[in-house]
Amino acid sequence: MSNQKPDNPFFTSTTEIPDEFFCDRKKETEEIISYLLNGSNIVLKAPRRIGKSSLIKHIFNQPAIKEKYNTLYVDIYGTKNAADFREELQRCFINAPFAKEFKVKKKIESYIKSVQLDLGSYSESGFNLPKIGLGNYHAPIFSIDEIFELIDNADKPGLIVFDEFQQIQDYPEKMAGIIRSFIQQLKRTRFIFCGSSRHMLNNMFSNYNQPFYNSATSFDLDIIGLNAYTQFVTDAFAGYNKTIDSEAVAFAYYLFSGNTYLMQALMKIVFSDTQENTEANKELLLKCLDEMLDRKDSDYRDLINRLNSKKERNTLYCIAGEGIATGLTSTAIMKKYNLDNASSVQNALGNLCGENLNIAVNIAKGTYILQDRLFELWIAKRGGYMELKLANVKERFEKERSLMVSNPDIIAPNL
Ligand SMILES: Nc1ncnc2c1ncn2[C@@H]1O[C@H](COP(=O)(O)OP(=O)(O)OP(=O)(O)O)[C@@H](O)[C@H]1O
Ligand SMILES: [Mg+2]
Known part of the structure; x- marks a missing residue:
């Protein structure tokens, strides 16, 4: 990584953050991994923009998970019904590297053969799906339970994350019951259900009358601690021969109540406005805040x-x-x-x-x-x-x- 250091060490527009630019979350990472290894499913809750999705991607990258599980991340934000859910699940599944695993591949191969698809091909190294717009390509259609089953029978156990999972409560179908019954058939696949509506997720997972009652360990993700964030920012600046006054970092932290996205967005501007071998202070930070506000006008x-x-x-x-x-x-x-x-x-x-x-x-x-x-x-x-x-x-x-x-x-x- 060091020979292709990014221009700015503060990431704001992606949830795929290289470990060296990922702030803290050590305890949470460890705890979640240990729950998973002990066989639990997890429901991960936090307000918007605190860092749920980034934490999931970070966990996927840890050797204990990367080597042991086939991971699949499915964001169902914006899905409106069971058909959308299925489509999104399939899209993520087909694009997942582990879908090249032989049983999964065979299944897709036989499907492709059965519809005599002349566009798109497969080889030992995987699938070459046709580019959109090339012809009458129809993606194979797997049902939700079929996809779950393929994952459950792959070479390694599966770890499936549904982000913004509370969305299923707005579907016209009784989706929680449907998914729960499929999940119960699986032998070795683990799930993380993730979302920002704590209220809805609590209702889904802690209410006796709901299908998901007691089916996952609850995990509330808090904001990053002030000391950890200050250390992270200080180190990030130091990595580029810059410094920042720790009081300025604390000021940003309190001002934004520890909201990860807002702090990172401000630090990104402060960093780029700080010259090498100089120190960023609160005055500069306020100037950058003003710039941030103007951009949102x-x-x-x-x-x-x-x-x-x-x-x-x-x-x-x-x-x-x-x-x-x-x-x-x-x-x-x-x-x-x-x-x-x-x-x-x-x-x-x-x-x-x-x-x-x-x-x-x-x-x-x-x-x-x-x-x-x-x-x-x-x-x-x-x-x-x-x-x-x-x-x-x-x-x-x-x-x-x-x-x-x-x-x-x-x-x-x-x-
Ligand atoms: N531990 C971290 N270290 C560095 N940056 C982080 C960290 N966690 C989150 N971020 C940054 O903060 C932003 C918000 O994080 P993320 O999108 O993961 O939050 P979220 O809780 O999933 O938000 P939403 O509810 O909007 O889906 C991301 O752009 C990411 O770059
Ligand atoms: Mg998210």
């Missing part, structure tokens, strides 16, 4: 334009202004943010937290925050009160953490 404007009414907008500005907003229907707050009456605020909150907008989240009884801290900061910048947001970031972080810890059943925020 049109996205956030669009988001505000999606709000139907002034009431929703004012309720949004209220949550953004307060940061951790509580007592939204009190006279003082309603007056401060021009909110006309309690029931319209309740309505607006329902919409802002609803699946459609998903802008705000309820972190404790009557307490709301915005899902995206950058959006909160952008609103503050526009409203001319950014200074307030940049003061006391540590206290804000600690307050939010303690509320979330004491209210574990309320949907965890996507900070």
